Amino acid sequence: MSADTSNFLKTGDLLKTPLFALHEELGGKMVPFAGYALPVQYPLGVMAEHNHTRHAAGLFDVSHMGQVIITGPGVDGWIESLVPGNIKDLAVNHIRYSMFTNDRGGIMDDLMITKRKDDLFLVVNAACKEQDIAHMKAHLPEGFTLTEITDRALIALQGPKAAEVLSRFAAGANQMDFMSYAEVMICGAECYISRSGYTGEDGHEISIPAHKAEDICRALLAESEVEAIGLGARDSLRLEAGLCLYGHDLTTETTPVEASLLWAIGKRRREEGGFPGDHIILPQIKNKDHVKKRVGILPTGRAPAREATVIVDAEGQGIGTITSGGYGPTFGGPVAMGYIKPEFAAVGTEVFLIVRGKTRAAHVAKMPFVQQRYYRKT
């Protein structure tokens, strides 16, 4: 057996999050991820951690992600010069998913933008944070400030019981709208909480002063519904939810149109443009002349189709590539997403996957693979 030996690399040269000691105490199997030592799983195991998050509440350390605050007059209008999202019309204390695009319309990173009373609060991917910050600084007008927050941990509490659990520590947290933001005291520390996440479940992300992160996580883990969850289950949860992983499903070689992220480009932005690569992206929206499209793929049978698996048509001609694939514990079988020629992108289209030299049947499928259960006020 040659297990994925990256799981056993030494973690000595890696950055540690404020929760490193807690992960080790909980028996987390630490692996390198985006330069950080993070738990890929705990003794519970990936499958049970995944299922626990779908049924109760899972606690994730996402402190490796970049947290950035930007201030300046008209900062919401300014960030629109770098992202295709509608941020000007976003209400205060609300959050929008968006992406940095480059001059060729490619996606440099995807991110969450929170409009706060006096500034913007951004959460960006760990592997991209240095690049994102340099990119924003290069475009930052006189009189604006950009601050990377390095003294806060970031955790996610996700699952059908997550909001109820958090409301025991922050009254009213379970009444917040999906994609809204609040500043609350938890265990005596000022925390930024967002009703958001990346598992397809209800829940919150919580930004915590680093010195209080372990205390708060211990308090959350002491609640009967909560288990610590590693990167392995985080990946299978987001894949089942049809959510993209930057560097895999999104790269500088994919545009938001190709990535099926049109919903993240506001109507006004489609009319006005004014973001990097708009001269590529807007014609793609109008003419639908892009050459690939991100779709869900369901392999027939039980063999998972991993990243880089080639997708072919009935004649064996290459028509696309899997960008994320694995086993979906809640779905109960292999699930994948990838890029395919638009003429094959219709749901139900039969395609074939070349898995270790064998041709295996599959079909294009609607995503998410598991119903998203975000909180909606009734």
Add this chain to the structure above:
Amino acid sequence: MTTYYSEEHEWISTEGETGTIGITEYAQNALGDIVFVEVPEVGNNYDKGDEIAVVESVKAASEIYTPVGGEVVAINENLESDPALVNAHPETDGWFYKISLSDKDELDELMDAAAYKAYIDGLE
């Protein structure tokens, strides 16, 4: 019947000229929840060290290299519908394939149970 172990955490149990091969308790524990096993086809021939099977956990695929060469004479068809057998009973019901040994001397390079136990104790 004698059982041998490889440094790559396969076991092989021999009866006459035939060996039954699977992965060890240590291996299944390191891999985690197994969701798919790709076994070889009966009748195919392999040399010692050839990639012969693949085990997929939720997170990753791991190759299995055969600890002995020979012709595959049987596969465990139960793994197709129930790959978790490998987690539950790695060294009995979760066997992968049976092989007709091409060279019994290859067994001499493998470990016995006591040596394998000492080997994995040294890994921890």
